[in-house]
Amino acid sequence: xxxxxxxxxxxxxxxxxxxxxxxxxxxxxxxxxxxxxxxxxxxxxxxxxxxxxxxxxxxxxxxxxxxxxxxxxxxxxxxxxxxxxxxxxxxxxxxxxxxxxxxxxxxxxxxxxxxxxxxxxxxxxxxxxxxxxxxxxxxxxxxxxxxxxxxxxxxxxxxxxxxxxxxxxxxxxxxxxxxxxxxxxxxxxxxxxxxxxxxxxxxxxxxxxxxxxxxxxxxxxxxxxxxxxxxxxxxxxxxxxxxxxxxxxxxxxxxxxxxxxxxxxxxxxxxx
Numbered sequence: 320x321x322x323x324x325x326x327x328x329x330x331x332x333x334x335x336x337x338x339x340x341x342x343x344x345x346x347x348x349x350x351x352x353x354x355x356x357x358x359x360x361x362x363x364x365x366x367x368x369x370x371x372x373x374x375x376x377x378x379x380x381x382x383x384x385x386x387x388x389x390x391x392x393x394x395x396x397x398x399x400x401x402x403x404x405x406x407x408x409x410x411x412x413x414x415x416x417x418x419x420x421x422x423x424x425x426x427x428x429x430x431x432x433x434x435x436x437x438x439x440x441x442x443x444x445x446x447x448x449x450x451x452x453x454x455x456x457x458x459x460x461x462x463x464x465x466x467x468x469x470x471x472x473x474x475x476x477x478x479x480x481x482x483x484x485x486x487x488x489x490x491x492x493x494x495x496x497x498x499x500x501x502x503x504x505x506x507x508x509x510x511x512x513x514x515x516x517x518x519x520x521x522x523x524x525x526x527x528x529x530x531x532x533x534x535x536x537x538x539x540x541x542x543x544x545x546x547x548x549x550x551x552x553x554x555x556x557x558x559x560x561x562x563x564x565x566x567x568x569x570x571x572x573x574x575x576x577x578x579x580x581x582x583x584x585x586x587x588x589x590x591x
Contacts (some may be wrong), residue, residue: 333413353506356503360544369585381568383569390566391404401422405435424443427467428477428514437460444465446462446493461493461495464480481511483501485501512524522576557584560582563581
């Protein structure tokens with residue numbers, strides 16, 4: 320299966336189920352045995368509002384900060400345009416302003432921490448730092464794995480690379496402080512993608528599924544799971560040619576969470 324490639328949802332889902340593969344190739348999808356733990360409980364949620372979303376956006380990262388929703392969008396070669404980063408207008412689903420990355424970069428996850436906006440790239444092992452107000456580039460940083468999802472707690476940047484690992488990086492030196500392996504009742508859980516830190520837990524899109532996983536960052540245990548199949552099924556009818564669920568952004572003022580997917584026509588605001 321071509322990595323990070325767009326495709327029809329149902330066809331790709333069938334391929335995934337048949338292959339039972341891990342996109343990153345360096346994680347475990349949980350087939351290596353059971354741990355004896357009970358399955359994580361399903362987290363109930365309610366739909367608060369639906370917002371428009373531009374179907375040109377092959378979303379990789381979503382972040383809400385100081386009333387502004389930021390989106391980082393990748394660029395599969397089939398699309399014929401570059402990756403970008405911008406501020407979304409919730410009323411139109413379009414970017415209010417954006418910057419375009421050089422075509423050598425496939426943009427990935429992002430987060431705002433200590434007044435700076437951090438953005439990953441997929442396979443270049445390079446990240447960028449911006450002023451969140453102006454999107455002016457302030458610097459660069461490097462890491463030793465692929466870059467997929469990005470969030471932070473009070474002390475560290477937290478990164479995923481498509482495996483079952485979460486990497487905790489020093490926000491000044493970008494050195495690895497620790498690595499936490501994520502697991503559930505079946506063992507290691509791979510394909511960890513877009514991340515968001517909410518009330519002491521890491522929430523992660525599991526790539527090529529309809530799930531968002533709630534993870535204890537101290538133990539790596541999956542302690543809950545959101546099943547967003549209802550929203551995915553709605554998008555199946557609304558948006559031909561869309562791709563997988565991806566994107567989590569928390570608004571602490573309202574306690575709501577924005578979720579969407581690659582080339583989805585809707586950005587859903589939910590509460591759980």
